[in-house]
Amino acid sequence: MSVDERAPAMDEAVLPPVPARRRAPSPAGAVVVIVPLTLTIALGLWGIRRKNTMWGDEAVTYQVAHRDLSQIWLTAQHIDLVHALHYAVMHGIFGLFGGGLLTLRLPSVLAMSVAASGVGLLGLRLAGPRVGLLAGLVFPLLPQVQKYAQEGRSYAMVCALVTWATYALVVSVPQRARWRWAVYGSTMLLACLLHEFAVLALVAHGVTLVVSRVPRPVLRAWSAAAAGVVAGLAPLAIFSAGQSEQVSWIGGPVRLQYFVVGAVVGVVCALAPLGRRGPVPLSALAVPILVLPGLLLLITSLVKPLFVDRYVLFGNIGIALLLGAWMDYFHRRQRASHNAWIAWTAAVVALAALVQPSLSLRTPQSRSNDATAIGDAVREEGRPGDGLLYVSGRYRAWTAADPEDTRSLTDLALAQDPVSSNTLAGVELPAQEIAARMLEFDRIVAVRDPAGAPAPTDPQNEAKTSTLRRHFREYGTTHVNGARVTVYVRDRDPS
Structure with missing residues (x-):
């Protein structure tokens, strides 16, 4: 064989290997984030002014947040310490964007939109893209979510932080990286500092991990993060206990029926075989965060009335996930059936039933005072x-x-x-x-x-x-x- 005949073979031998083509990222993650976020913003902007009115708690936020930071801190020594961080945040927002009615409410709209995208990602992680999209779309349609997305209070921000802390929890279970648990703990702590009853979500997360039978190292990591949250919240909880007259107006459970109906519907949905794709079962995550925080407040109310539906607003994360997973399960069952039209009819009826509550929530009369x-x-x-x-x-x-x-x-x-x-x-x-x-x-x-x-x-x-x-x-x-x-x-x- 001549040298010329061997040359091509030698050239081929020294060529660098062709790198394998990377698989294009799936668009599912972008869809379950963008679509729920867009829908929530649209619903939040719809009728956001409520005929240029505000109710009593919003009026308090408005006037306190316009004070200097030093005055906000001194005011918190007398009353409303639990909302001091929110007043400080709104003070900064007013300083940047002006102190109008839209500025008062837009942070809640954006926070609830971020929460909706987080719900979509949770559904994607735990049960697949269709469940993520359905859960992310159900969340902003819930009447309670629509209501507090348009209020100048801390509850939408707390809901967003608890949502993303929950996502950090789900991501941390298989990874076990310390920095992920640090993100989870700091997000939960911030939620608790905005409103201390967010700590009830921490209890729900613990139950989720126990029910899911995660490895012991995961439980130890969560316990360390939870201890940090409790330690960080303790000073606020101790000092705010001296301002308990702030909740003296609660004579009994406030809007209990919404919680009861949501809990019953969620538990019924959880009875279906919803499957498991993530590190924890979807039902094991959704049912505790839906039921436990409200139930604990009701038990506490036997001694001192404390239950108000907005204090456990983040429970809507659970009902959205369960409804999304149940609709996906029903779709899979009926896909090859001639009765599939029943599902579409039920969906249309459910959407039509939400029209009237959505309209009424955008009137001044929808709040307890004006x-x-x-x-x-x-x-x-x-x-x-x-x-x-x-x-x-x-x-x-x-x-x-x-x-x-x-x-x-x-x-x-x-x-x-x-x-x-x-x-x-x-x-x-x-x-x-x-x-x-x-x-x-x-x-x-x-x-x-x-x-x-x-x-x-x-x-x-x-x-x-x-x-x-x-x-x-x-x-x-x-x-x-x-x-x-x-x-x-x-x-x-x-x-």
Whole structure:
């Protein structure tokens, strides 16, 4: 064989190996993130202004977040320590984007959108792309999610953080890398610092790992992360326990029916063979986070009422995952059946049933009170120089969001305003001084509780009501959502 004949073979021998082609990344991950996120943003922006109204808790967020950071901290020493971090976050957002109504609510819209994408990824990780997409689409359609996506409070942010902490948990189970557990712990801690009842999700995560029979090293890693969360939350929990009067208004479970219906539906869905593709079964993750936090609050309420549906808003992660997995299971069963049209009919009926709640949630009447309407009524009924009387101090905090409503009136009970006193409602005069000041006016605009509400029993409010009853007569009352605004005139008749 000649040298020329051997050359090609030698050239081929020294050629570098051709690298194997990488498989193109699956678009499923992008779809289960982008589609739910887009839908949630669209639903969140729909009717976000609610006719330019805000309810009482939002009004508190609005006025406290406009204070300096030092004032926010000093206020938290007196009241609302559990929301101090949220007020500080909103203070920064107001400083960057202005302090309007949209700025108050847009962070919640974006947070809930991030939560929806996290739900989609959880479904993808635990049961496949179709479950991820279905769960991510179900989540923003839930009435409770739509409601709190449009509120200037911390609950949507807490829900987003718990969602992504849950995803970090699921990812950490097979990987076991320390930095992943650090991400999980820090995300959970941040959620708890925004609202301390987020720690109930930590309990649900522990039950998930135990039920799933994960290896002991995983349980030890989770226990270390959980201990860090509890240690970080402990100072807030201890000091906020001294402000327990903040939840004294809870006389019993608030909107319990939503939790009960969701828990029952979720457990029924979990009875189906939903399968397992991830490091933990989908049911083992979804059922505890749906049921346990609310159940623990209900048990605690036997001693002290604490159950409010928004405190466990993150439970909607569980119902969305279970409904998405159940729809996927039903689709697989009916795919080759002539009864598949039943599934489509049921889906259309379910969507139609959500239309009315979605519409009503975007009206001022959908909230338990309307601070804007109260301020409007005070402005319309009051005349320059009239006295202004808050029979309950919380109404002063609500109307402080728009001072123009009360600027021409004289607050008869106020000794020190909310900002200078580092409080929400200010400091009031002693009872005798309030009564004396009331008698200096011939016309008083009083903001009172709705008819049928229990009357305040503290000395200041008793002095207000007794003086009105003895020396004034009712001229007219405007009933608004959450309050009554009554004009009183001085009764000059000695009889």
